[in-house]
Amino acid sequence: HQVVYDPPPPTGSLHVRAVRVLEGNWTGTSTVPSPSLYPHQWSWDSAFIAIGLRHSSPLRAQTELETLLAAQWTDGRIPHIVFNPSVPLDAYFPSPDFWRSSTAGRAAGAPRTVQTSGIVQPPVHALAAWLVHRADPGLSRARGFLTRVYPRLAAWHRYLLHRRDLGGGGLVSVVHPWEQGMDNSPCWDAPLARITPAPARSFRRADLGHGAPEDRPTDLDYGRYVRLATDYRDGAYADGQGEFAVEDPAFNALLVASEHALARIAQELGAAGTARHARAERLTAALVERLWDPARGMFLCRDVRGPGLIPERSVSGLIPLMLPGLPPDVAAALVRTLTGPHFGLGAATRLVPSYDLLGEAFDPHRYWRGPAWFNTGWLLERGLRTHGERARADALRSALLGTADATGFAEYVDPYTDAACGALGFSWTAALTLDLLR
Ligand code: 9WN
Numbered sequence: 001h002q003v004v005y006d007p008p009p010p011t012g013s014l015h016v017r018a019v020r021v022l023e024g025n026w027t028g029t030s031t032v033p034s035p036s037l038y039p040h041q042w043s044w045d046s047a048f049i050a051i052g053l054r055h056s057s058p059l060r061a062q063t064e065l066e067t068l069l070a071a072q073w074t075d076g077r078i079p080h081i082v083f084n085p086s087v088p089l090d091a092y093f094p095s096p097d098f099w100r101s102s103t104a105g106r107a108a109g110a111p112r113t114v115q116t117s118g119i120v121q122p123p124v125h126a127l128a129a130w131l132v133h134r135a136d137p138g139l140s141r142a143r144g145f146l147t148r149v150y151p152r153l154a155a156w157h158r159y160l161l162h163r164r165d166l167g168g169g170g171l172v173s174v175v176h177p178w179e180q181g182m183d184n185s186p187c188w189d190a191p192l193a194r195i196t197p198a199p200a201r202s203f204r205r206a207d208l209g210h211g212a213p214e215d216r217p218t219d220l221d222y223g224r225y226v227r228l229a230t231d232y233r234d235g236a237y238a239d240g241q242g243e244f245a246v247e248d249p250a251f252n253a254l255l256v257a258s259e260h261a262l263a264r265i266a267q268e269l270g271a272a273g274t275a276r277h278a279r280a281e282r283l284t285a286a287l288v289e290r291l292w293d294p295a296r297g298m299f300l301c302r303d304v305r306g307p308g309l310i311p312e313r314s315v316s317g318l319i320p321l322m323l324p325g326l327p328p329d330v331a332a333a334l335v336r337t338l339t340g341p342h343f344g345l346g347a348a349t350r351l352v353p354s355y356d357l358l359g360e361a362f363d364p365h366r367y368w369r370g371p372a373w374f375n376t377g378w379l380l381e382r383g384l385r386t387h388g389e390r391a392r393a394d395a396l397r398s399a400l401l402g403t404a405d406a407t408g409f410a411e412y413v414d415p416y417t418d419a420a421c422g423a424l425g426f427s428w429t430a431a432l433t434l435d436l437l438r
Contacts, residue, residue: 014405015437019056021409021430022049026060027084030067034411034423036210039091041068041082044181045428047124048375052431054135055438061132062145065125069152071116074109076159078125079116080178093206094226100233108237118237119176119229122251123160126153126258130265146265153262160255161279166245167304170286171252173245176228180248180316182354182368183225184217186361187301187312191244194306197223198230215365215421249291249299250316250376256283256323284325291317297333297340313342313356314368315376321383331387338380339392344415346392350399351377353415364414371412371421374400378432397436404433 012020025031030041031049038045046068053061071082079101089095096115099105105118129149133140140146166173174180177188200219203226207216217225228244235241259280263273291299293309299317301310320326321334339345342356351372355362363369377400384393403418404410409429411422 014401014433018052018404018409018430018433018437021425022053022056022427022434024425025427025430030064030082031427032084033427034425037207037411037423039087040084043068043078043080043082043121044124044375047128048378048428049431050128050132052428052434054132055434058132058136058139061135062140062143065129065132065149066145068125069149071111071114072152072156073105073111073116075163076155076157077108077118077120078123078156079110080119080121081117083115083117085115090204090206093204094229098229098233104233105237110237118233119179120160120174121179121181122254123156123258124254125156126262126265127254129153130261133265133268146269150262150265150269153258153265157255157259157262163239166240167247167290167302169247169290170282171247171290171302172255173247173304174251175232175239175242175245176225177221177244178225178229180246180251182250182314182316184221184366185312185314185316185368186355186359187248187310187314187316188246189312189361190310191246191303191306192221192224195224195227195243198226199223202226211422212365215367215371217367243305245304246310247290247302247304248316249287249301250319250379252283252287252291253320253323256280256287256320256325259283281325284323287320288327288330292330293317294333297337312361313337313359315343315352315354315373315380318343318352319376319379319383322379322386323383324386326387335384335387335389335392338384346395349415350418351396351403351413351415352380354412357415364416365421367412367422370415372415372418373412374404374426374429374432378436381436401433401436404429409433 032039033042033045046064050061050064072078083096099117101110101116102112133146160172164172177183259276263276267273293300299320303310318334318338342358344357345352353370353372354368355370381393381396407420408424409426410420410424411426
């Protein structure tokens with residue numbers, strides 16, 4: 001065989017290549033985010049993946065969500081990872097033996113037949129289920145898709161609203177940075193500083209074998225992630241006791257969008273959606289009341305165990321733009337912030353950085369401390385469109401598509417140069433490309 005020093009560019013249209021990435025990452029019942037870095041099923045990844053997969057295979061999109069929901073605990077929580085038993089234990093840390101879901105999670109009703117983590121991720125699922133249904137209503141009805149997923153999605157929202165209102169103001173709290181999905185966001189620096197890290201020698205990171213260390217969270221971050229997860233596990237995953245509790249704007253905005261979607265699903269199944277729509281509106285009001293910062297023109301995180309609002313600008317604080325029910329002055333201020341000096345959309349950047357370009361902690365390569373991600377870009381593209389910002393939405397859409405194409409569906413990119421960081425062939429990047437191409 002001849003060594004190919006200059007391989008030809010991948011063939012096929014962007015659509016075909018995105019479909020191929022998702023096919024390569026499909027296990028038969030779900031899609032891994034990345035075979036090298038994340039070889040199991042992740043909760044919010046699967047929701048974004050299903051949103052894209054519905055265009056190429058509505059059946060696989062339904063299956064993706066059904067597989068995740070089959071791992072739901074009886075208390076309603078949807079675990080952030082569903083482990084694939086055929087993957088070696090050392091391929092990802094923390095592995096199933098760390099979480100001990102089927103023993104430590106017994107009180108909370110963890111499933112016996114499948115191994116999962118015990119924390120959650122943002123509730124994008126009901127929104128995904130509704131969009132998947134709409135892509136092929138005939139198949140969905142023939143398979144009883146909504147009838148089967150509806151009670152599980154309702155229990156999931158009930159868990160969040162009843163067991164996770166740790167601040168007492170009607171919003172949901174996350175109890176671990178992995179739950180919010182933006183693991184090492186500078187928003188967590190202050191609340192994490194109170195946590196005693198687990199000793200570095202007490203665990204072995206698997207991520208550094210696949211990703212560049214300067215693109216990943218630090219060992220000190222990991223020590224704290226491990227401490228928080230260990231304490232939660234050792235308390236039998238009971239809520240309300242941990243040292244870390246934060247109300248996050250993106251997490252809660254996604255719950256609002258999903259609650260509206262659940263209302264539509266209820267209507268489709270012949271029930272009334274009114275109470276759910278009303279609840280979504282109450283949640284929107286709580287979001288504005290508790291997290292809106294008029295001076296910064298964006299939403300902030302609230303440190304429930306600490307002094308209150310966290311003065312850091314994260315992309316999370318812009319994501320409520322996806323909500324049509326936002327007060328118009330709030331939506332207008334969000335657009336100004338998105339396109340102003342802190343996020344630079346349309347000026348310094350073509351995609352949306354995960355963190356304040358002018359912030360002290362900004363780092364263009366380190367994971368959620370600056371790089372631009374495709375899921376947050378997709379949510380903001382939808383938000384701009386929802387609020388009548390068509391030209392900006394079109395520009396963001398073509399930047400997302402162009403960058404997904406040029407980087408081979410990178411996990412995230414440098415917000416100034418759009419250069420690839422993290423894994424390539426990343427599933428939600430490919431899936432959301434399919435959705436934007438439609
Ligand atoms: C921990 C899978 C997940 C995403 C998260 C992202 C990253 C995991 C990790 O990968 O988190 O859950 O090991 O870093 O931060 O948003 O869901 O793609």
